[in-house]
Amino acid sequence: MSGKEMTTVIRQKISNRILVAAGFPVLGAVAGWLLKLLANWAASWPWIPWEGPVELVNNAPEPVVTLVSLLVGALAGGVLVLMAEHGYVTVTIEDDQVTTDRGDSSQSVSRAAIHGVFADGKRLVVLGERGQELAVESKTEGADLPTVKQLANGFQTHGYPWLPDGDPYQDEYRRWVEDMPGLPVSGNALLKARAEALNKQEESNVAELRQELAKLGIVVRDTGKRQWWRRVRQADEQKEHAL
Template identity: 70%
Template sequence: MTDKGTAITVRQRTTDRVLVAAGFPVLGAAAGYLLKLLAHRAVSWPWIPWRGPVELLDRAPEPAATVGSLLVGALVGGVIVLMAEHGYVTVTVESDRITTARGGSSRSAPRAAVSGVFADRKRLVVLGEQGEELIAEYRSEGADLPPVDRLAEGFRAHGYPWLPDGDPYREAYRRWVEDMPGLPAGGDALLKARAAALKKDDEKDAAELRGELARLGVVVDDRDGRQWWRDTRPPGRA
């Protein structure tokens, strides 16, 4: 049994992280080499975009051209690894607190405020007493979540109310359309701005706007490229 006073840290499996860290530089190097070979063939084509850079790459002396293409490809793969590391979510479960950390930032919620926790492949959510999201980590906003089975084990070990069936409020969401009634003041404008951010694949802006909506009492879910929302304000404030 787990000691209730012992913090449990849940993160991505080490094997998965090693595969990413080792695999992408190798794949990048292979892609760089293939690009060099393609440049040698492409110079004979009657029309190609960026002919100048392609000819420059084709004329580069050997072995410098091959070594350079391998190094550049590996560096690109290394950048992808760093981006992946930035997105990994680490969850620390304690008897009195839940903390998630990602990319140098963290979020925390006290045990007394938690009414339930659920996770699926696209999100990890810690719910409050009014159904608000005390903590929300979304894959669509750059979060790379630990395996759901390991999360469930960690939360259950400390007695948190784990919700195996997922979001208990899924039927409470309404699809957002511009100027619809029922939203708090400023909510429609924030959802418009977030729709624009999603269209531009601006994960950071979309996440910040989600936070602004949460402060108004609005929880957002993205489904099939559309925004769905629900109201978490107490009845007297709605």
Template identity: 70%
Template sequence: MSKTDQDAAIRVRQKTSDRVLVAAGFPVLGAGAGFLLKLLAHWASTWPWIPWKGPVDLIAKAPEPAATIGSLVLGALAGVAVVVLAERGYVTVTIERDRITTDRGDSTQSAPRAAVSGVFADRKRLVVLGAQGEELIAEYKNEGADLPSIERLAEAFRTHGYPWLPDGDPYQDTYRRWVADMPGLPPGGNVLFKARAEALKKSEEKEIGELRRELARLGLVVHDTGGRQWWRETGAPASP
């Protein structure tokens, strides 16, 4: 490998073909769902009693071709909304000789190479570890992150000589399951875990991520399995 190859920045994100498929497919599926909803409303309006009879009758009695056109347009717009949300979740990883950066929506994370002790990824997360086990960069699926292919990430990090960890999280065996009011946590830790447990139940992606970062400031790393929170301590709290 030439020095030029090693110095060139590598950007990894979802394949263009996959993004195009999502961008084209969801509006079409949405339009189809809208048309199907119109047909179901016509059918349901013949029933002697149904919940929400007013809205159903309104849809069923709408004049044609406005009803069909409207159902198609509204369904397609719903599909476009899904595409916009998907685009905001795509994670772009930029790997340079001296720095790693991830971008997702309006969020950016960055870490200098000198601070990196290892990098790993699985279907649920991409993590860049520091020397004391802290997460310098963390992109989690349950926080809305849509990660690129693990194979492409591994190749890109290895190209620049970063310590890629093919076996995953080296601290996997040190995690403890959190239970309410458990001892051994820093002050405020249990409160944050309780709030995060509620956020997990409600699938509040933004809140889940913010509370994870609050726990990181206490020197705690948390990940989730089966809806339960597992944690470990680091050698030093993460930087704000």
């Protein structure tokens, strides 16, 4: 975290990033070496499913095959490091706005629109006046959000409404099942498409469908591959809640 001209930048701890950057290539090299040993062992079996590749590895001269297996494993680990770096979230908090960056995507929300911020360890959510989600960042495979403590300190330092107890609309969510009542036809269709995208682990499609649902006033969250939804409060409902 660093402060300059009332700006706080929160990102994954350097120590964690160094550990990932150094550890994944080493683990990849070890995995490559173990696969080479497995191939040597499998060559003695009476029948193996990938006989050609196994024989190729087994008959390759040493130390070339060992060096190549270590190099390929290390390169695979390096790819995972790049994927992790691309997935890290950076949160920039200023007195007049909040910006989240992940890879090539960026979201900015003005201070005036923000009525609540919370994190549950897996998600950072910025809420609007009617409970709509103005920005959402979730942990991805191989890359985490900054810690809840980091986020809480950053938002509280700038006077944002941090919600330490988490989502204030927790009890309003209903589990989605196909063609359930209470949703517009288009909402059910979008949730069905999103369920398929969740099953296929199509992260970009899942995020885009979340945005389409938001246009209908529907907020969605996930537990595994199950979807839960709630409606955004209308203006008159929000006034009653305030009273």
